[in-house]
Amino acid sequence: MSEEMAQDQEKAAPKQNGAIIAVVCIVILGVVLYPTISGMLGGGAKATSTQRIKALTAGVLLYAAANDNKLPAGSTWMDAVAEYVKDPEAFEPPVREGVETGYSFNAAFKSKKIDSFEDPSKAPIIFEGMYSGRNMLGRYVTAAFSWDGECIMGMADGSVKSFNEVDAEPLDWPQAGAMTMGAGGGGGGPE
Numbered sequence: 001m002s003e004e005m006a007q008d009q010e011k012a013a014p015k016q017n018g019a020i021i022a023v024v025c026i027v028i029l030g031v032v033l034y035p036t037i038s039g040m041l042g043g044g045a046k047a048t049s050t051q052r053i054k055a056l057t058a059g060v061l062l063y064a065a066a067n068d069n070k071l072p073a074g075s076t077w078m079d080a081v082a083e084y085v086k087d088p089e090a091f092e093p094p095v096r097e098g099v100e101t102g103y104s105f106n107a108a109f110k111s112k113k114i115d116s117f118e119d120p121s122k123a124p125i126i127f128e129g130m131y132s133g134r135n136m137l138g139r140y141v142t143a144a145f146s147w148d149g150e151c152i153m154g155m156a157d158g159s160v161k162s163f164n165e166v167d168a169e170p171l172d173w174p175q176a177g178a179m180t181m182g183a184g185g186g187g188g189g190p191e
Contacts, residue, residue, distance in 0.1 A: 045094040046147050049128060050160055052090040056103055056126045057154025059085035064114040071125065074110030074137045078103075093128060099146050104129030104138030108174040109156075120156035123172040127153040140173040 059081035064071050072080035078091055085091070093101050106125050117123045128151055129138040143151045150162040153171075163171070 045096050046152070048094040049147075050152050050162075052087075052093065053103065053126055053128065053152050053154045054160045055085050055087055055090040056081070057158060057160060059090075060105075060125055060154070061114065061156075061158055069114045071109050071112050071114060072105070074105055074107055074135075076135055077105040077110070077137075078135045091134070093132075096146075099144075100132050101128045101130065101144045101146060102132035102136050103127070104131070104136040104142060106173070107137035107139055110137070114156060117156045117172065119172070121159060122170075123156035124153040124168075125156050127151055140169060140171075143168060 060071060060077070062084040063081045066084075071077075082088075082091075091103065093103060104127055106123075106127070109123070109125055114120070124143075127138065128144045128146065129136055129142045130144045131138070131142060143153075145151045145165050145168075147162060149164050151165075151168060152160065152162050153168070154160050156172075
């Protein structure tokens, strides 16, 4: 009987070793993949915001193309481009815990001709700003660098990029008029 038990134990040992190896492999994979998976999950809101700014930027450029290459008037920019933006959710940034932002139109570029930019790839027309509300206007001082110190911006050439404060400051941010509020009852902010 002890010989049979020894044979049974010998047969069970590889199964137990295989289970232990499988558990160890899963743990190692979890440790290695955790940063990637958590980054992808956390990056979902940033990817959503990037897509929405891309849609808004495209809407602004389509509006300009249909209006003698002129960008919309600042205080009604969202209303003006609404027909060119397919997704109505594009006008609202994704909800993030502890962060309130909105999409702003560069106040210095209201009604500006799109072909008058010296370098459209350095001219932010849409960006995530510190103030929420419809038809918000802003400039560099109102940009929200809330994605690990970066701000997502839609440029006059149609590209969408993330900039940190140092890289964003030398972009085309001409000074614009006085303080204004967005139309439609949204919060207020510098123009």
